[in-house]
Amino acid sequence: MNTSQATKCAECKEKSLCFKQLNEDELNLTNVNKVQIQFKKGEIISKQGSFVTHIMYLKNGFAKVYKETDLDHNLILDIIPEGKLIGLTSLYNNDNIARFSVAALENSTVCSIDRNTIEKLIQQNSQFAKTVISSLNEESLQFYDKMASLTQKQMNGRVADALIYLSESILKSPKFKMILSRKDLADFTGMSMMSVVRTLKDLKAEGIIEDEKGFIEIKNKTFLKQISQKG
Template sequence: MIFLNFVIISYSSINSCIIRSDKKMPIFHNNQSCLNCQHKSEIFSCLTQGELGLIDQNRFEVSFKAGEIMFKQGTPSPHYICMTSGLAKIYIEGYGKNLLLGIVKPHDYILGPGIYVDNRHYFSAAALTDSTACLVDVNSYKKLIRENTEFAEEFMTRVSKQAISNFEQIISLTQKQMPGRIADALIYLSEIVYESNPFEMTISRQDLADLSGMSKESAIRILKDFKEENLIRIEGNRVDILNPAALHNISQVG
């Protein structure tokens, strides 16, 4: 019981930290090293060249096809994951259904509380689109946290910011009615995940429902209601938020 979580989906991160050329592994689209990576998260600017090299030497890149499971709740977690392309969902497998915790994209990395407890995953991840990601040894990350105070402090700050937005999510799921929760999900997708409006929704209706803590039929009905109220327009997977102010209002009212 009790509440209040931890780490996990960073707002941004090492990115383009692509492939280390290794003859035995398939070669991907880019094989630069972390050292000259152009899209590093600010948190990594705390690191020396040597420290970045440590990360670089303990990573490898994999690709996932849409729908593939990246890791599964309960399994050992020797790596954290930096998304380099595509989207993935993070979800808890609960009683019969899933709770979608969030969606990660390039610039995000995935790190769970298990790394400081028993090195197991406490949630699952699956690719939503064809994706590539760097898998980095967790111990090298923990080593940096131990040895670089600035890095550790920045990490704590990111974890904390995450925690604060999580509170909002908990309140949304437990205290808002379905329209409010769907409004929150649409705002999240538009403003945080796809960063555009209109946007192409690459998640299924079931995923949207899992993100909002309801059945997929209910999620579809709320979307329909919003459509009829001219709050949004939907054509296939293209979602256009016509009235963002009203949507934010629905989010507030619950």
């Protein structure tokens, strides 16, 4: 983890939709209350149980949000692509303890913004507040879908859901570099690593996916979605 020279918020070409709603004064306020940090692959961005003093903006890279457990595995709650805010659930919450951990899935750049600054911007800029609420809604819907997948579907359905989510929502391509290790994919689907490996092998043997040299390609999305729907 290293701090780096940050572009001024007003000049940044990697602003998310919510920050595009801010005027120059509001962008300057954000700029003086943030620090830009470089994280290497695997580094912890935020630790479960620590105090939440900042909201994180993932400027580039990918991160995983996960719940640490007393078992020999964690539960990955979501995969975060660049351009997303992390930690919004801590806003206006008197219990300012992080309920999950965040780690970089690849070398990533994070802008850590003072939480009070974000709350002030929400209060004074309705369009900014609207986009923040929209982000929280997306997180909630993803969480509901994930809980349904984990509790109602068999192994094939869970892996199908994960691959479709990565392809359509995170990496936005039918062929993508697999940013999750087999262990991560197991933690994301609530399965053992051996079960994940076996399921991927079966999907490949059936011609539904291609899995070569760190890349996944969905060859038959219609069939993969049928597996997802049938669970």
